[in-house]
Amino acid sequence: MGEGPKKFTVPWLREAPQRGERLAMVTAYDYPAGRLADQAGVDLVLVGDSLAMVVLGHADTLSVTMEEMLHHVRATRRGVERALLVADMPFGSFHLGPDQAVANALRFVKEGGAQAVKIEGARIDVVRALVDAEIPVMAHLGLTPQSIHRFGGFKVQGRGAGAREALLAAATAVEEAGAFSLVLECIPTPLAREVSERLAIPTIGIGAGPHCDGQVLVLHDLLGVEQRIAPRFVRRYAELGRDAREAIAAFARDVRTGEFPSAGESFEDPDYPQATIERLYGA
Numbered sequence: 001m002g003e004g005p006k007k008f009t010v011p012w013l014r015e016a017p018q019r020g021e022r023l024a025m026v027t028a029y030d031y032p033a034g035r036l037a038d039q040a041g042v043d044l045v046l047v048g049d050s051l052a053m054v055v056l057g058h059a060d061t062l063s064v065t066m067e068e069m070l071h072h073v074r075a076t077r078r079g080v081e082r083a084l085l086v087a088d089m090p091f092g093s094f095h096l097g098p099d100q101a102v103a104n105a106l107r108f109v110k111e112g113g114a115q116a117v118k119i120e121g122a123r124i125d126v127v128r129a130l131v132d133a134e135i136p137v138m139a140h141l142g143l144t145p146q147s148i149h150r151f152g153g154f155k156v157q158g159r160g161a162g163a164r165e166a167l168l169a170a171a172t173a174v175e176e177a178g179a180f181s182l183v184l185e186c187i188p189t190p191l192a193r194e195v196s197e198r199l200a201i202p203t204i205g206i207g208a209g210p211h212c213d214g215q216v217l218v219l220h221d222l223l224g225v226e227q228r229i230a231p232r233f234v235r236r237y238a239e240l241g242r243d244a245r246e247a248i249a250a251f252a253r254d255v256r257t258g259e260f261p262s263a264g265e266s267f268e269d270p271d272y273p274q275a276t277i278e279r280l281y282g283a
């Protein structure tokens, strides 16, 4: 486990740039992934709406529902003890305005155990209402995947003078509205640097270069599980997709040849003590 506090809190994370510390965040969508990320010592675990793509198999993030997100936030919560757990507000869960946003975010906190929510886009009214309702907000600007129809696809944002100015203004506005951190996705490195220098709150980059105050990756990208897309900004730290395929193929081969199960993996003695069986299952 890395250095740092016993438990990561919003105030501690917000002050990270002032301490000169970089934040590491990964996504997770269930108990084992949450537990592994937590044990690995990341600062924040995000139950991202990327759930829609990397777990549920959709082509984009637009269709994932509050109920689906809540189900996965609850599961992830059971695995995360130390990192700050952030729930991503899915498309349509805050777009009707502050009242809808607060109602849905409260569900993430009360029913899911989330400690903060993430909001895509410069919805200043929503950020302010959530902060007023005591719900910490992580903002998210740049390539916000919930805006893909407006953007015309997954494209680098903040290019050109107008877009650059708009992003700088939006970043300042979400900070002033009370966000405790800001995800910057797929924007040019110099712009991410300018935002990071201008804001007091930490910026957490993905495809935004090395000058952010932290970095985030989607767990299935980092582990090499996601097969369909391989964005340029992803570094694969493992090839678990390949390893899993090989392991499953080995199991199937052993079943077909009769190699599995062996005597040691069977209960050959009809009087095998119940206590031993229970120990095997960890009861």
Ligand code: KIV
Pocket: 027, 047, 048, 049, 050, 051, 088, 183, 206, 216, 217, 218
């Ligand atoms: O949903 C997600 O995984 C995200 C991260 C890429 C920041 O929003």
